[in-house]
Amino acid sequence: MKMVKNKFMQGNAACVEGAISAGLKFYAGYPITPSTEIAELCAEKLPKIGGRFIQMEDEIASMGAVIGASFAGVMSMTATSGPGFSLKQENLGYASFVEAPCVVVNVMRSGPSTGLPTSPAQSDVMQAKWGTHGDHPIIVLCPDSVKSMYELTIRAFELSEEFRVPVILAADEVIAHMREAIEIRDDLKPVQRRYTTKKPGEFKPYDDSEGLVPPMAKFGDGYRFNTTGLMHDTEGFPTSDPVKSQKLQDRLRDKIEKNLEKIVSVKTYNMDDAEVAVFAYGSTARSAMAAIVEARSNGVKAGLIVPETLWPFPEKIISMYAEKVKAFVVAEMNMGQMVYEVERCMHGKAKLLTVFQANGELIKPELILNRIKEAVK
Amino acid sequence: MKMVKNKFMQGNAACVEGAISAGLKFYAGYPITPSTEIAELCAEKLPKIGGRFIQMEDEIASMGAVIGASFAGVMSMTATSGPGFSLKQENLGYASFVEAPCVVVNVMRSGPSTGLPTSPAQSDVMQAKWGTHGDHPIIVLCPDSVKSMYELTIRAFELSEEFRVPVILAADEVIAHMREAIEIRDDLKPVQRRYTTKKPGEFKPYDDSEGLVPPMAKFGDGYRFNTTGLMHDTEGFPTSDPVKSQKLQDRLRDKIEKNLEKIVSVKTYNMDDAEVAVFAYGSTARSAMAAIVEARSNGVKAGLIVPETLWPFPEKIISMYAEKVKAFVVAEMNMGQMVYEVERCMHGKAKLLTVFQANGELIKPELILNRIKEAVK
Amino acid sequence: MPKYELRLSGSGGQGLILAGIMLGEAASIYDNKEATQSQSYGPEARGGASRSEVIISDKPIDFPKVRQADFMLSMTQESYDKYISGLREEGVLLTDSFFVTKVKPRTGPVYSMDLTKIAAEKAGKKIVANVVSLGAIVALTNVVSLEAMKKAVLDRAPSGTEEMNLKALEEGYNAALELKGKILQEMKK
Amino acid sequence: MPKYELRLSGSGGQGLILAGIMLGEAASIYDNKEATQSQSYGPEARGGASRSEVIISDKPIDFPKVRQADFMLSMTQESYDKYISGLREEGVLLTDSFFVTKVKPRTGPVYSMDLTKIAAEKAGKKIVANVVSLGAIVALTNVVSLEAMKKAVLDRAPSGTEEMNLKALEEGYNAALELKGKILQEMKK
Amino acid sequence: MNRMYEDYYRMDRMPTIWCPGCGNGIVLNGFIEAFKNSGLDRKNTVIVSGIGCSSRSALYLDFDTIHTTHGRAISFATGIKQSRPELNVVVLTGDGDCSAIGGNHLIHAARRNIDLTVVCYNNSTYGMTNGQYSPTTPTGSITATSMYGFMESPFDLCKLVEAAGATYVARTTTFHAKMIPMMIKNALLKKGFSFVDCIAQCPTYFGRKNKMSTPADMMKWIRDSSVNKKTAETMSESELAGKFVIGEFVNKEKPELTAEYTKLVERLKLKEKEGAAYAKV
Amino acid sequence: MNRMYEDYYRMDRMPTIWCPGCGNGIVLNGFIEAFKNSGLDRKNTVIVSGIGCSSRSALYLDFDTIHTTHGRAISFATGIKQSRPELNVVVLTGDGDCSAIGGNHLIHAARRNIDLTVVCYNNSTYGMTNGQYSPTTPTGSITATSMYGFMESPFDLCKLVEAAGATYVARTTTFHAKMIPMMIKNALLKKGFSFVDCIAQCPTYFGRKNKMSTPADMMKWIRDSSVNKKTAETMSESELAGKFVIGEFVNKEKPELTAEYTKLVERLKLKEKEGAAYAKV
Amino acid sequence: MAETLHKRKAKAINIYRKACKACGICIAFCPSKSLGTDELGYPVVANLDTCTACNLCVDRCPDLAIEIIKETDNKPEKKGDEDGKK
Amino acid sequence: MAETLHKRKAKAINIYRKACKACGICIAFCPSKSLGTDELGYPVVANLDTCTACNLCVDRCPDLAIEIIKETDNKPEKKGDEDGKK
Numbered sequence A, B: 001m002k003m004v005k006n007k008f009m010q011g012n013a014a015c016v017e018g019a020i021s022a023g024l025k026f027y028a029g030y031p032i033t034p035s036t037e038i039a040e041l042c043a044e045k046l047p048k049i050g051g052r053f054i055q056m057e058d059e060i061a062s063m064g065a066v067i068g069a070s071f072a073g074v075m076s077m078t079a080t081s082g083p084g085f086s087l088k089q090e091n092l093g094y095a096s097f098v099e100a101p102c103v104v105v106n107v108m109r110s111g112p113s114t115g116l117p118t119s120p121a122q123s124d125v126m127q128a129k130w131g132t133h134g135d136h137p138i139i140v141l142c143p144d145s146v147k148s149m150y151e152l153t154i155r156a157f158e159l160s161e162e163f164r165v166p167v168i169l170a171a172d173e174v175i176a177h178m179r180e181a182i183e184i185r186d187d188l189k190p191v192q193r194r195y196t197t198k199k200p201g202e203f204k205p206y207d208d209s210e211g212l213v214p215p216m217a218k219f220g221d222g223y224r225f226n227t228t229g230l231m232h233d234t235e236g237f238p239t240s241d242p243v244k245s246q247k248l249q250d251r252l253r254d255k256i257e258k259n260l261e262k263i264v265s266v267k268t269y270n271m272d273d274a275e276v277a278v279f280a281y282g283s284t285a286r287s288a289m290a291a292i293v294e295a296r297s298n299g300v301k302a303g304l305i306v307p308e309t310l311w312p313f314p315e316k317i318i319s320m321y322a323e324k325v326k327a328f329v330v331a332e333m334n335m336g337q338m339v340y341e342v343e344r345c346m347h348g349k350a351k352l353l354t355v356f357q358a359n360g361e362l363i364k365p366e367l368i369l370n371r372i373k374e375a376v377k
Numbered sequence C, D: 001m002p003k004y005e006l007r008l009s010g011s012g013g014q015g016l017i018l019a020g021i022m023l024g025e026a027a028s029i030y031d032n033k034e035a036t037q038s039q040s041y042g043p044e045a046r047g048g049a050s051r052s053e054v055i056i057s058d059k060p061i062d063f064p065k066v067r068q069a070d071f072m073l074s075m076t077q078e079s080y081d082k083y084i085s086g087l088r089e090e091g092v093l094l095t096d097s098f099f100v101t102k103v104k105p106r107t108g109p110v111y112s113m114d115l116t117k118i119a120a121e122k123a124g125k126k127i128v129a130n131v132v133s134l135g136a137i138v139a140l141t142n143v144v145s146l147e148a149m150k151k152a153v154l155d156r157a158p159s160g161t162e163e164m165n166l167k168a169l170e171e172g173y174n175a176a177l178e179l180k181g182k183i184l185q186e187m188k189k
Numbered sequence E, F: 001m002n003r004m005y006e007d008y009y010r011m012d013r014m015p016t017i018w019c020p021g022c023g024n025g026i027v028l029n030g031f032i033e034a035f036k037n038s039g040l041d042r043k044n045t046v047i048v049s050g051i052g053c054s055s056r057s058a059l060y061l062d063f064d065t066i067h068t069t070h071g072r073a074i075s076f077a078t079g080i081k082q083s084r085p086e087l088n089v090v091v092l093t094g095d096g097d098c099s100a101i102g103g104n105h106l107i108h109a110a111r112r113n114i115d116l117t118v119v120c121y122n123n124s125t126y127g128m129t130n131g132q133y134s135p136t137t138p139t140g141s142i143t144a145t146s147m148y149g150f151m152e153s154p155f156d157l158c159k160l161v162e163a164a165g166a167t168y169v170a171r172t173t174t175f176h177a178k179m180i181p182m183m184i185k186n187a188l189l190k191k192g193f194s195f196v197d198c199i200a201q202c203p204t205y206f207g208r209k210n211k212m213s214t215p216a217d218m219m220k221w222i223r224d225s226s227v228n229k230k231t232a233e234t235m236s237e238s239e240l241a242g243k244f245v246i247g248e249f250v251n252k253e254k255p256e257l258t259a260e261y262t263k264l265v266e267r268l269k270l271k272e273k274e275g276a277a278y279a280k281v
Numbered sequence G, H: 001m002a003e004t005l006h007k008r009k010a011k012a013i014n015i016y017r018k019a020c021k022a023c024g025i026c027i028a029f030c031p032s033k034s035l036g037t038d039e040l041g042y043p044v045v046a047n048l049d050t051c052t053a054c055n056l057c058v059d060r061c062p063d064l065a066i067e068i069i070k071e072t073d074n075k076p077e078k079k080g081d082e083d084g085k086k
């Protein structure tokens, strides 16, 4: 029976609720503002449900521990913010390459470096895709409300298990720290991992004959399998064979690229007849929403595109709307990041206007409204 | 008097020669294939010229030490490869934000993670721009021969001092490990830092009234200045003032964006009448060169664009040629990275074809040639 | 009700963050409205002025930060000084008269109440001054119902303190109603 | 001279990397040609087969890796087996006859020489077998001049070993010339 | 503010962001007193810090100062010292900064015996991020991430850096405020890696969570948990659990890295000259 | 290959990539012998390694194995152990892996007293990257980055992990090959953090550069540099410089982290139940 | 300097109110109970005569907000609410 | 088992040539000099009689390429160049 509890809570708390609903049983992290509440709530809640928490000596170790737990068959998560996210990059690349399902929350604060540690930003969104060396598959989700922080955390676990890929939840400080009412559902089944049905000896951890996402085994089940961050063959052992190498790289790309319809999610508002499309995500989408409402009331046909999936980037949708609208307005709390992707996918079909702000404050609706007006001038 | 010595040497050795010509006096690093020769040669050569070498406990510490030396007024460099480059990201962002001139060599090997440690790749080129959290200025150079590894290392030091920015030399394993003859010049003056002419008390380390790139002071000269990775004002002290914050972010962007003509460098071959433009860099540019020569001999008007500056990306040149040619062929030793930028700057004006390969081998000219032929079909 | 923006300000120990949360809960959980709460973070939040912001609305709330507040509570002079410019000229100001002694003349109403004193003397403990304020806010603004506010306060009251908290809420409510009456009367004059 | 691709292969301790470098130096520093040298790296380079590749050309060298070698030296059977497929069918093969015993029949010329033995017996030390090979390469391919090769070898010879190295070079050169003569004669037959 | 140290403080940056009764101010004043007494030249002195409440110290000091990234202060300091050995390099750091994320740099600097002076403001918590457990949190303590009591054991940082190779190692507390300048002065004057562990109070987080409601309460706890080195020698491991042993633990001479490197540079110069001389013959 | 351990090796991965005479094989064989003798269940055992020649060990063992990133093996192992305390978790690592880049994870695992068995293949160099100096390189040695002689001091890793809190600490060498299984077995059976330092030869890089032209020469040097723990106790610090002290240094009991955590979980469960009971009243 | 009749060691105890954060450390640890607290928690001089000028309060004050002027000092007493800040 | 006349302890010393990397360790440290080397550096049995079956060569062989069959063992001697690999 579906039990719904209404709770007024912080974005960070909603993330923990979502994670636990999804089946989180292991958290490793290192405190950093503005993500720390996630660690603190996990420390409090996990042992109560038979899960386990550990505070590691740094973010690198936290990421390592999370991957270790993932191969041990335990659903795992870590949370951090900019500086810590930078430190996690090497092991994040490892997770991606060895296809360890896990969730990494990055509550974005104003950077670079220590920056404005308690102020919001959206300036790690390109890093989320490109931060580690080498090509690698990754999924990045971005919540724009406390409710969506809850839901997208669950979605993050689902996607990470479905595609054996680390999923990054790129929240911003505004969403992480604000409180809103959300519905906590009691009837959610924990996300299930797809385990191999093969016997030990027959099992190959990266068996591409089983589709783009090979089923897993876990430690302690007698499979005696190997995992390595070296280029590896389907059996999980090092290879330097160019054909096998390229095959692995291709599969890692394809498991995302060929499943875009399962992964990519975009919310649109008033786009049916829009002449100006605002592209905004996270808390900036809230400002943008205020702006398009105001624009409509001023007679300007403005619509809003809010990607829940930042990566893979919703190319097709942007290309499609680029053919329809007169102009795009991209608003982000940084010096211009996702705009690179928007511009790329627009193929020169519409005007492009921007609102970039990186001063630690949420972008005000007026700024976006002004650009909308400019766009139709 | 100009003394030219002809030497047959490895790309990595040429890098060290270039660095020493430019004035390198401090190297800190942690060994990693295929960059290690740079460390080893610095260990050997620096003490002979009164410079200093230190092998640190990891790449994070190496980057820290390099920035420390930079503020101590000593020209400094570190070299690494993929996994180490990922680890350096946090401190690289610090260097960028506090405007510490320094040079970071990343000899790209096949990734992600440990990958194929001795094989070439070009898969850290997006990371070089986006690897650290937060918006930040950066310059990335890419050599395509041993000679250019020598010259671009010198250029890296010049640019880093002129713009107070870390400069990344993104070489690939092929260039780093191959040997070619180069001319070593004896008459080069070491690169000079622009120091303040102000007196202690008057000096501000981030004084934007002195242009986009404020002159520096160094430790031990009595200026008693402060540097912090927190958002800072012109005096180098923390601020959370949105206006000051935005001003700093804007200046950091502008010092690069408003000096593109001084920074960006692109080599073109046979582009005057080209119908197909091949875009390639690093060792792939060598394959591309073979391909366009072959194409021309087959009657196809192919030209080649080789960016020496990967970042800032040579937008204008690409946009300009996009208007002129029928098609672009982008070839890179990765699963598609700089192609994002090329596509963006093309604004849909020409066809786009690609050659991506990430199997540890240099792309063969035929593959590029085939695409050139396809492009004109 | 259209969007209504409240800012509760004071110093670290006065429980205003919690008050903001309870206000948000009253609105969103018990009054079935939309509400967001946010607060100041950072080193500057240590000591010094602290603030909790609540937005309440019938419709989904887009921009989630308070811009020009419709209502402001100031429990210290410092927080008054720091944040008063963020209150709409016609907005409602409530102050603790013991701590906030210098208030500039303004168009909108000013309610100066002995919030802390009421807490200490009527409810029994200084620390429930935040709940006294909540009572006053309900009376002065009607953004949430008294019923909802009561439930929200009870949810958060440590066991054993329920009565004290309810008392505080009511005392605040009543005192504010009275004061409001007086002032409205005066304004009629 | 058009682009000429050489691959020198053998096992780790045989000094073939250095031989490749000296060949490159002879071409680029002393013969004023273009040259690139590269080699295999990696764990597999430990023991096992090792290779050094040199490309020599009059024009700038674009693609810097050997594709179909014009010439190959094999100093061990293992390296022969591993790399022979990379030699053009018409390319020149030089082997150390002591170590490489099984050579498949082929179109291009095969020079099988006692390189290591020559080094030991004529020059005095086994370790200069790589220089003996260089002498042979000059004689068999003419990719660099003997003069240039001498200078390059002298540059790299540790002091005290100059004479031995020159001797090795000359012995290799002479023995190869002789063999070449013989084989050409045979082919004429 | 009294004027004792006004010459050493950046008065325009005052007051500090530190909470009332925070121990950081006591340690910082102790550092200034030590520096005054050391006779070192301020012009040649660089203060390096990481990130944390304690690491803010650098911002208040009227020296060349660099406030780096979390945990990495010692690596920056190593670069400064090895590139410019004539500079005195001081690292002001917290227990989290130098022993959690920065633990490796700490032990490596000690191993190398590079001439740095590291002062650890050890409040057994991450004050800056609101009081989670740190590597020096006493077992059983309540913190923001150990609400059921801390289950691990803390580092004895003095033992750790001693085992790693430090040449000067000492510990004192903010309660023993008069010892701070003495020890830091010895550390500053030691040609080699020196480490002073200053047990300090974070009343706001550590204190409050552990039933020490005022700063003075927390200092009393520090006082009562402190044991003199001499006394400690007579105590068993279990008796010493949860105690802070106070005193100088190491004070020895060993070749120092940057000085040794300078010798190498000189040696190579000489060789070069000799080489040149030979060449002339 | 003889068939002693063929059941424990992945025979299809043989031969190893290790150079002739590399000490890694000796340590790995010693580990297998120890495991055989320990009575532990292979099914419940996970082998974790980092990056380096020595870390390749994991690839050859027929266990659940994970070859992680350079220096981070212990952190992965910590995640495995803390999430699944019923697994035996073994870390096979090199001196570079566990004491250069990974030094912090090593000391923190020791401090936490988490039940891991860490075996360090200590060849005092980075073999995999062709022989640069490592944190355990003896002072004065020639390496690829210390061509003028290594100027720093090496870690005594046993002292370091002891100071950090390890409950089992021992050292032996490949020359003393018979001791390896004995010590690793003790380490495997210890419920707590255990560390075995195995001095091993890298003849290819360390040996050759330091005038030990054969693997046996390097093993002789190891033999001649080894001092029994008992003997060492009678020697001065300067006499001990450059020596490897062999023996068991720590073997003690202390609450182990994951077991303590399990107790917490049980306690909270109980409380929940009691809570539920109250609720019913 | 003129001899005084009593054993007073401190001429004055200056408390710099603007620098003081009212943490109470000086008060709690004054061995001679010479310091007291006002209603807002700030330290006040409770008994100048008992002060032994041991300076412990000064050493332990995190904010340099207290100062002891010894009888033997030449330094003037602080006047009124002067702040001591430059 | 029948008594033997000499004190021979080892029935055989098996050297697995394909596994052996010719490192020379077994030879260098054999206390009884029972092992010698061939022209390529591989170990050969120099004197089976002197072998005390101490097993040190086995323990120190990095590649499990040597094996001692004790007189008391039931294991057969290795035959010819058999590799021992599965």
Ligand SMILES: Cc1ncc(C[n+]2csc(CCOP(=O)(O)OP(=O)(O)O)c2C)c(N)n1
Pocket: A030, A031, A032, A033, A059, A083, A084, A087, A114, E051, E052, E053, E054, E055, E070, E093, E094, E095, E096, E097, E098, E121, E123, E125, E126, E127, E128, E129, E134, E202
């Ligand atoms: C890479 C990174 N991780 C985490 C943080 C968040 N952070 C800032 S300070 C701090 C801990 C500080 O502890 P300590 O050094 O003991 O200083 P204290 O505040 O206790 O004086 C942490 C975890 C950060 N700034 N950077």
Ligand SMILES: Cc1ncc(C[n+]2csc(CCOP(=O)(O)OP(=O)(O)O)c2C)c(N)n1
Pocket: B030, B031, B032, B033, B059, B083, B084, B087, B114, F051, F052, F053, F054, F055, F070, F093, F094, F095, F096, F097, F098, F121, F123, F125, F126, F127, F128, F129, F134, F202
């Ligand atoms: C982040 C990172 N930095 C550097 C390297 C390069 N690297 C690989 S192994 C190694 C050192 C290995 O030393 P050790 O652990 O002692 O192993 P050994 O090879 O000596 O057995 C280094 C520096 C790497 N792979 N990753």
Ligand code: SF4
Pocket: E017, E018, E019, E021, E022, E023, E024, E053, E054, E123, E127, E128, E201, E202, E203, E204, E205
């Ligand atoms: S939080 Fe703790 S450490 Fe930080 S300033 Fe406050 S008392 Fe000091």
Ligand code: SF4
Pocket: F017, F018, F019, F021, F022, F023, F024, F053, F054, F123, F127, F128, F201, F202, F203, F204, F205
């Ligand atoms: S390089 Fe050294 S450590 Fe690596 S396999 Fe060879 S001998 Fe062993």
Ligand code: SF4
Pocket: G010, G013, G029, G030, G031, G032, G033, G034, G035, G050, G051, G052, G053, G054, G055, G056, G057, G058, G068
């Ligand atoms: S100087 Fe000593 S006696 Fe006087 S007030 Fe201060 S602590 Fe008390």
Ligand code: SF4
Pocket: E021, G015, G019, G020, G021, G022, G023, G024, G025, G026, G027, G042, G043, G060, G061, G062, G063, G064, G065, G066
């Ligand atoms: S110790 Fe200093 S800050 Fe604290 S109350 Fe006393 S004078 Fe004020």
Ligand code: SF4
Pocket: H010, H013, H029, H030, H031, H032, H033, H034, H035, H050, H051, H052, H053, H054, H055, H056, H057, H058, H068
């Ligand atoms: S068993 Fe002992 S005596 Fe026999 S060959 Fe081996 S090492 Fe020598």
Ligand code: SF4
Pocket: F021, H015, H019, H020, H021, H022, H023, H024, H025, H026, H027, H042, H043, H060, H061, H062, H063, H064, H065, H066
């Ligand atoms: S020790 Fe082993 S590998 Fe080495 S020579 Fe002897 S049998 Fe061969």
Ligand SMILES: [Mg+2]
Pocket: E052, E094, E095, E096, E121, E122, E123, E124, E125, E126, E127, E134
């Ligand atoms: Mg601390």
Ligand SMILES: [Mg+2]
Pocket: F052, F094, F095, F096, F121, F122, F123, F124, F125, F126, F127, F134
């Ligand atoms: Mg090693």
